[in-house]
Amino acid sequence: MKILIDASRAVIENAGIARYTRNICANLAAQDKNNQYDFLVTFARLDKEKIRQINNLSKYGKVIVRRIPGNFKEFLWQKKWAKIFFNHWYKNYDLFFAPSFLELPQFIDIPAILTIHDLTTFRFPEQRGQEVSQRLSRVAQSACQKATQVIAISEQTKNDLIKFCQIPKSKISVILLAAESKFHHKKLPKENFILSVGTLEPRKNVPTLIKAYALLPEKVQKKYQLKIVGGVGWNESNIFITIKKLKNKGQVDFLGYVSDKKLIQLYNQASVFVYPSIFEGFGLPVLEAMQCGAPVITTCVSSLPEVGGMAVKYLDKSGDSQKLSQLIKNMLASQKLQQQMSQAGIAQAKKFSWQKTASKTIAILDLL
Missing domain, CATH: 3.40.50.2000 (Glycogen Phosphorylase B;)
Incomplete structure (x- = not known):
């Protein structure tokens, strides 16, 4: 044909x-x-x-x-x-x-x-x-x-x-x-930051992530920067309104669009990848992050359990910033948990x- x-x-x-x-x-x-x-x-x-x-x-x-x-x-x-x-x-x-x-x-x-x-x-x-x-x-x-x-x-x-x-x-x-094969686990040193990836629009639920970050103990915020990758989409004003209320505003870094080379580096070096989306048709960033060995926290909604399986930590209610903050805190507090989730994510990603x-x-x- x-x-x-x-x-x-x-x-x-x-x-x-x-x-x-x-x-x-x-x-x-x-x-x-x-x-x-x-x-x-x-x-x-x-x-x-x-x-x-x-x-x-x-x-x-x-x-x-x-x-x-x-x-x-x-x-x-x-x-x-x-x-x-x-x-x-x-x-x-x-x-x-x-x-x-x-x-x-x-x-x-x-x-x-x-x-x-x-x-x-x-x-x-x-x-x-x-x-x-x-x-x-x-x-x-x-x-x-x-x-x-x-x-x-x-x-x-x-x-x-x-x-x-x-x-x-x-x-x-x-x-x-x-996910493309170029997204893979590399032996890069981990750095002290929390990563999230996605277009800045309401469905990606970035304000909940920022609120969760603000609920972390101050010493954790000072140690771990929050890095957000993604271009500006629509109705993103709530994100920046939420940022203005933060005590440690300088610890939230909006990187905008980055090259795949840079994104792969960020996935590999992140202490944890957080994707608090309200709804997805698939959820490709979760798969990319797992393939790169990042420990993943995401929401238990729509297609995300189809992607993450048993290899990620789930937030049951997408708007629950307190529970999300606790999940992030627990992940950052345990090197053993980070390693377990990294290995589980790499294994899960091989199914795709x-x-x-x-x-x-x-x-x-x-x-x-």
Whole structure:
């Protein structure tokens, strides 16, 4: 078969779906010797980073670049009449693969596979604002209905597809994600800091982490800095309001976006990794941290137990800053516990790989 993948987000973004797109493209092309893969990339403006990502994609197949602004594409891809102008992009292929719901056009005639990462706009419409959430939820539901088969990245996402989009179970396949192999345990000296990773937005629950940190004994705060990695998302003002109330404000370090090289170093050197998310479709930072040998504390919600298994410490209620503070304190107080959780995390992380993810995806593609 000739398969077209919309790999745009692998070129124009750096967050979770971009990582998924890059890895699934590379691993499908590397493993699948029976099908041909081409990659569609759309954007408005070209720059050095896009050129670098396009060159990387071209190692795995033909890259087709089309100039179209993202918001214009989102609008047109929902209009069946747009077929007149854009269907020739797709008509010479046997199958189309959309790594997220924004990439699936309503006008295409060929079978389509769609990956859904989460349905948080259905669950938490207030976090993005009602207007934005309603629009994205509407697009997601239309994409799921249009798709021939839907891949859910966790059992949690599968359950949400059934609940919110009324997608039949027979149309959904659960294929778990993986962390890249470059995220691995290194023999680096541990340093005195608590690490958290994630876009600064309400679902990541950073204010609860900061409150938990503030509840630690002052001598612990002075010894262990709190480092938070991640770009600014939306509705992040509560995070900085919470920071202003801290006695030891200087001990909280917002690093923003960092390179993978730096992130791997941080995972390896952290005394503990804390991920107090309210809800996840998967929870890739937890897997990356375990793979790097960091002891992990996370919340016992949504898909996170699917990822962490018995290898992490769980916070039962995501808003319980006192309990989270106690979990952090206990972890920092015991080198033995840190070593046990590190070893358990490395073992748990071995259950996941991009080879497995790609192999299961190929099996779905071959059925169509």
